[in-house]
Amino acid sequence: GESVGLHLPTLSVQEGDNSIINCAYSNSASDYFIWYKQESGKGPQFIIDIRSNMDKRQGQRVTVLLNKTVKHLSLQIAATQPGDSAVYFCAENNNFNKFYFGSGTKLNVKP
């Protein structure tokens, strides 16, 4: 099966600081990656995605970096806000269009 894992289960940051959430994947055939945010009691919400032909993609306050050599993905959140507190998941997708998820990182933003 697929294996997508996260290095840190919990991350605490001060409001206004930058956050970095990491993710390792094992399937070198994966060509599409997504970061999701999940708030308590809700379904995952799309944040940003990146395809394997890119190594960086930026959104509003978020940046995703992809290192295919070491099969590593990261999500950077700039100027972290209390509303960013949630669990963040990375997901990988291969040619068969199945999404496989990591176990998640809980982000705590301290005021």
Added chain:
Amino acid sequence: NAGVTQTPKFQVLKTGQSMTLQCAQDMNHNSMYWYRQDPGMGLRLIYYSASEGTTDKGEVPNGYNVSRLNKREFSLRLESAAPSQTSVYFCASSTANTEAFFGQGTRLTVV
């Protein structure tokens, strides 16, 4: 736009009872998914449907059956519920190689 709608939102079953979780999407997506999420864990793929009339097993299909009734609807059936199936179930949909959109989840408890 309703997006992905799951019913019911909550359910309590006795061991051995059966039930069907319903999912419908109004985004004209070809692909649909069923995931389960256990406490402190990521989402694990139960079944996947690439298009109407096709289904495929995911990581944890044992104890479940699915039906892709039409393009909009994808149901998940538990024939004989077990306590190990206590979980939050998420349905999702996507077009080919784009992000998956998730419903709000069904919280199932088997006693």
